[in-house]
Amino acid sequence: MMAALTIAIVVQRNLFSVVVLSGVYSFLMATVLVALDAVDVAMTEASVGAGISTVLLLGALYLCGGEEAKPLRRPFLPLAVAIVIVAALVYGTFGLPAFSDAAAPFHTHVVPRYLIDGPKETGVPNVVTAVLASYRGFDTLGEVVVVFTAGIGVIALLRTPRRKGGKEKRK
Amino acid sequence: MRSEVVLRVVGKLLIPFMLLFALYVQFHGDFGPGGGFQAGVITAAAVIFYGLIFGLPAARHLVPDWVVETMVALGVAIYLGVGFAGLALGGNFLDYFVLDPNPVEGQHRGIFWVEIGVLVTVTGVMLKIFYMFAGRGRSGGSDQ
Amino acid sequence: MTFAGHYTYWMTVVLMVGGLYIVIARGNLVKKLIGLAIFQTSVYLLYIAPGKLIGGTAPIVSEAFKVYSNPLPHVLILTAIVVGVATLALGLAIAVRIREAYGSIEEDQILAVDRAEEDRA
Numbered sequence: 001m002m003a004a005l006t007i008a009i010v011v012q013r014n015l016f017s018v019v020v021l022s023g024v025y026s027f028l029m030a031t032v033l034v035a036l037d038a039v040d041v042a043m044t045e046a047s048v049g050a051g052i053s054t055v056l057l058l059g060a061l062y063l064c065g066g067e068e069a070k071p072l073r074r075p076f077l078p079l080a081v082a083i084v085i086v087a088a089l090v091y092g093t094f095g096l097p098a099f100s101d102a103a104a105p106f107h108t109h110v111v112p113r114y115l116i117d118g119p120k121e122t123g124v125p126n127v128v129t130a131v132l133a134s135y136r137g138f139d140t141l142g143e144v145v146v147v148f149t150a151g152i153g154v155i156a157l158l159r160t161p162r163r164k165g166g167k168e169k170r171k
Numbered sequence: 172m173r174s175e176v177v178l179r180v181v182g183k184l185l186i187p188f189m190l191l192f193a194l195y196v197q198f199h200g201d202f203g204p205g206g207g208f209q210a211g212v213i214t215a216a217a218v219i220f221y222g223l224i225f226g227l228p229a230a231r232h233l234v235p236d237w238v239v240e241t242m243v244a245l246g247v248a249i250y251l252g253v254g255f256a257g258l259a260l261g262g263n264f265l266d267y268f269v270l271d272p273n274p275v276e277g278q279h280r281g282i283f284w285v286e287i288g289v290l291v292t293v294t295g296v297m298l299k300i301f302y303m304f305a306g307r308g309r310s311g312g313s314d315q
Numbered sequence: 316m317t318f319a320g321h322y323t324y325w326m327t328v329v330l331m332v333g334g335l336y337i338v339i340a341r342g343n344l345v346k347k348l349i350g351l352a353i354f355q356t357s358v359y360l361l362y363i364a365p366g367k368l369i370g371g372t373a374p375i376v377s378e379a380f381k382v383y384s385n386p387l388p389h390v391l392i393l394t395a396i397v398v399g400v401a402t403l404a405l406g407l408a409i410a411v412r413i414r415e416a417y418g419s420i421e422e423d424q425i426l427a428v429d430r431a432e433e434d435r436a
Binding site: 002005006007009010015018019022025026029033036037038039040041044045048052056057059060061063064065066075079080081082083085086089090093095097099100102106107110112114115117118119125127128130132133136139140142143146147149150153154158 | 321322323324325327328329330331332334335336337338339340341343344345346348349350353354356359360363364365366367368369371372373374375376377383384385386387388389390391392393394396397398399400402403404405407408409410411412414419421433
């Protein structure tokens with residue numbers, strides 16, 4: 001279903017419907033993530049992808065205009081590139097471990113320590129929060145700084161003079 | 172005209188629940204899914220919802236610009252503060268177990284304050300981005 | 316190399332290439348950004364799908380469950396989602412500024428305006 005949605009997004013030219021379709025795509029992705037037992041990630045994807053992203057895209061659409069122009073040339077080269085990449089990636093996936101293989105190194109390297117010692121050392125049953133805030137706290141610091149930088153970047157880019165919709169200096 | 176009344180009434184009913192749910196997600200993040208990021212986004216969504224229904228000036232009146240900009244920086248400052256507190260009390264940067272005589276309690280405190288820092292910054296940034304996008308008028312140029 | 320064993324990887328590849336195709340084959344800036352978002356979500360799938368253990372449960376330790384799905388990719392992808400929305404916000408801000416400076420967000424029209432200015436200069 002998500003593949004069909006992606007094709008619909010590719011083909012649709014009315015950008016408003018593309019934005020709505022991308023919101024639907026985010027909710028479907030959140031559902032898939034719940035089926036894969038990733039409840040924290042699903043909550044974040046649903047709220048961020050289908051909530052904030054949709055609001056931002058609609059705001060940008062209001063400021064930019066809502067139709068996509070018809071492409072000038074036929075997209076043969078991008079299609080060929082896409083097919084080659086699909087072939088190469090599928091060939092690569094043959095070497096990966098099968099779904100739900102408990103002996104894969106993915107599951108046995110450092111994760112048992114987090115699952116067993118996490119609640120004991122931090123007193124927090126939710127292992128994801130324990131790892132995020134305590135074991136890998138530095139990465140979360142970096143992430144907060146990235147969010148902060150994005151906020152500052154948007155302020156710097158979209159700051160207007162006092163007049164609403166005032167003209168900016170053209171470089 | 173009638174639909175506007177429906178939106179306003181439903182909005183006034185829903186927004187307190189959204190804020191309460193955001194607080195629940197934040198503090199219950201230790202025992203169930205949740206944590207700082209989800210709570211921050213839900214809080215920002217509640218205020219954005221208010222702004223969409225009652226107009227941007229009303230939202231700006233409710234959460235003024237200086238509050239939002241302070242929140243953006245305050246969250247990072249709280250996070251760094253927890254890190255430096257770990258340094259000051261004898262451990263490494265961002266060590267939690269030195270924050271309290273009982274190391275597990277120290278972890279609890281560290282995680283609590285760190286998540287608050289994340290909540291404040293994420294709410295501030297999402298809200299500020301919304302204000303910037305919504306407050307900018309279309310400045311001329313023909314539509315395609 | 317069974318079908319059921321690798322189905323999630325192939326779906327990831329399909330979504331990834333779909334997003335990539337939108338980025339390289341479409342000229343509208345906003346649509347490119349949406350294609351980038353689709354590409355990013357396929358990467359989330361790539362990391363989280365191998366973490367699932369059939370018969371396991373979400374990684375919240377409690378007395379009733381013995382087998383948990385892998386929590387490590389959840390942490391990494393949580394960060395990735397938030398960084399992704401930060402990227403989207405900045406990209407949209409740049410698109411809005413481009414629209415105001417060039418009058419359009421179609422790649423062809425922007426390049427034409429640039430070339431016309433170069434010819435004049």
